[in-house]
Amino acid sequence: MIMILKRLAIFLLMNALVFTLTYSLYYSYNKIKHKELEEYIRVNLYHIFDNLELVSSFYANAETVTLDCGLHYINNVGVYTPKKGDVKALSKGVDSLSKNLKDLIGDELWSLGIIDNNKSKTNTIYFSPLRVTHIQIFLNSDFDFFNHILNTEKLPSTYEESLEYGLFRQTETYKESFNHQYVRSIYYPIYIDRKLQALLLLDVKSSLYQAWTENFNDKQFTVFTTEKPVNSELLNKIALPYTKNDHLSVYINNDLLWKYSLLFSLILTLVIGYISNSLNFVINLYQKDNMTQCIRRDIIEPKLRKKMLNHQAILMVDIDRFKSINDNYGHDYGDQVITTVAEILKDNIRKADKCIRWGGEEFMLILNIKDAQVVKNKAEQLRSAIEQQSALDMKITASIGVAIAEQNCFSQVLERADMALYHAKNNGRNQVVFL
Secondary structure: OHHHHHHHHHHHHHHHHHHHHHHHHHHHHHHHHHHHHHHHHHHHHHHHHHHHHHHHHHHHOOOEEEEOOEEEEEOOEEEEEOOOEEEEOOHHHHHHHHHHHHHHHHHHEEEEEEEEEOOOOOEEEEEEOOOHHHHHHHHOOOOOHHHHHHHHOOOOOEHHHHHHHOOOEEOOOEEOOOOOOEEEEEEEEEEEOOEEEEEEEEEEEOOHHHHHHHHHHHHHOOOEEOOOOOOEEEEEEEEOOOOOOOEEEEEEEHHHHHHHHHHHHHHHHHHHHHHHHHHHHHHHHHHEOOOOOOEEHHHHHHHHHOOEEEEEEEEEEEEOOHHHHHHHHOHHHHHHHHHHHHHHHHHOOOOOOEEEEOOOOEEEEEEOOOOHHHHHHHHHHHHHHHHOOOOOOOOOOEEEEEEEEEEEEHHHHHHHHHHHHHHHHHOOOOOEEEO
């Protein structure tokens, strides 16, 4: 239980450190990326403007057709003529432009229209898609849609004026009176012989910039928003082209920033833990003897030779009469004896202690115990466990030499443990000697 709590505490501490680093880096990443978002929005806008400009040449070269007074539906475009007469055949071009804009704007496209102020000074209106709002306007036959927009938006009536103020005009967000949809309008005057002849009208939902921002977020893995959430930070104000000093506010969504940072940190912590465990497994695999899975002498001895041991005990364990076992039962059986003793030793010490295969049938144990009596008891327990094992069909014994370190170098303690083992072997075997 204590080990589980310890590991949990380590995991939480590591996760807190990784979260702090992740949050800082992710925040900085978003701060860097906001300039790219501004460029992304501007490029999208100018793609729209480029498409709208194509209308001028199409309008100038359009043929005329005769239509009766009223509402017509031609090439997926609603066409309203206030009286019978010749009108420009613009429906095919409006439909084509609408499809092109749909690719750029998607579901944020609300409507596309052309208001043609023809020679009779009556408004022929083309809309795609045709909405109830437009029909309600058409029913009011006295409503001069063309001049209403011209005066309301103060659009230039001559080509020379447009050069000074710009051809396009983009409105702020407003609510349509009939259906309460929030939209922005983009106007593009069409001049023929430097005189205003028609007006192109593009309505987009007010959520267009947020949709573009979300699309940018999906591609760049950022957390920007143009709709101010409760927990947010104003990052930038983007000047919108062809507006009357209108700006688009860009915020960092702190809720998402925290959420993603926490998710990243959890994943990263788990990955680090997995890599660390895998690395430890590989290192342990390399450091351990293939037969016994005890630590290899050649790996650990150079490190031990440089260490001072304090409050630790060295136990040298040697299998008694092992040469005789090998000679009488063969090397395979001898290997079984070695592995059996190794398992007994490893099973009876703590995880923090070390079990080293020191020689062919000789093992070294380094125990983190400072009390001499406890060490003696542990050594006797190990000797007894080897003597009483039942894994093999014969009785085996081992001699154990013990030495305790009190601020001694490893070599000094090893020398005493070897001497103790020597006495155990020469005084009848199967015993523990403490020096």
